[in-house]
Amino acid sequence: MTEIWFIRHGETPWNREGRLQGWQDIELNTAGRDQATHLAARLAAGEHTFTALYSSDLQRAHATAIPLGAGLDLRIRAEPGIRERSFGILEGLDLHRIDELAPEAAAARKSRDPHLPIEGGESLGQFQARVIATVSDLAQRHADERILAVTHGGVLDIIWRRASGVALDGPRPVPLLNASINRIGIDDRQWQVLEWGDIAHLDTESASDIVP
Known part of the structure; x- marks a missing residue:
């Protein structure tokens, strides 16, 4: 079994x-640099x-990986396939105002809906396919190895659903915390959640389940 420890990047100003x-x-x-x-x-x-x-390959993930690489003596390998979802015209918008600012995309x-496109971005189905193909x-x-991958909240959502058998539109009762450890086991085509949302290394107040 391959064990992948997925890390959500540390906090950003936009988070x-x-x-x-x-x-x-x-x-x-x-706060994000301290979390890393x-x-x-x-x-x-x-x-x-x-x-x-x-x-x-986005800097918020790479900057989170830098102290990991130094502490573990590992080279950081850029992997665009675990980049966050492209939200097109919604990027940069306040989540509380996206319904009024970009109603169709919002x-x-x-x-x-996996088939509905967002103007200038990826559909949820395209994003899901990219993430699952990359993780597979x-x-x-790295068959039968243990590796680390620093990624994003949206990517973690897709991974948790694949490993838990939950549909894209189903409820997700687990959080997507900044700088959290989320362990997945993959054996051939079988994915399983080994541990999720571990932030024992952080003060609870410094962790946040906030937007991608």
Whole structure:
């Protein structure tokens, strides 16, 4: 079985402001950099070993991966396939105002319909296919190994649903926390959640289940 520890990137200013990030290349804020430091210290002091470290090619993920790579002596490998979903014209908008600012695109996002496109972005179905194909490829490349992958909230949502057998429009009772550890086991085509939303390395107040 391949074990992949998926990490959501640390907090960004847009996370805190409630703005949809998508493919916008937003940096970590001070809290996010602190979260990445605490995460790296925990994993470096732990008993588990990792054979590879992957990161989304967006800087908020890469910056979270930098202290991990230093602490574990692993090279960061950029993987665009675990980049956040492209939200097109919704990116940068305040989530509380997207219904008035871009009603058609906002309705498509809210519907969770895999076939409805968002202007300038990816449909949910396209995003799901990209994430599942990328993660499946990583599992094949690292059969029976344990690896790390720093990614985004939307990607974690897709991974949890695939491993839990929950439809795209079904309820998700688990959080998508900044700098959290989310462990998935993959054996051939079988995915399973081993552990989710572990933030033992953070102060509870510093973790947030906020927008992608």
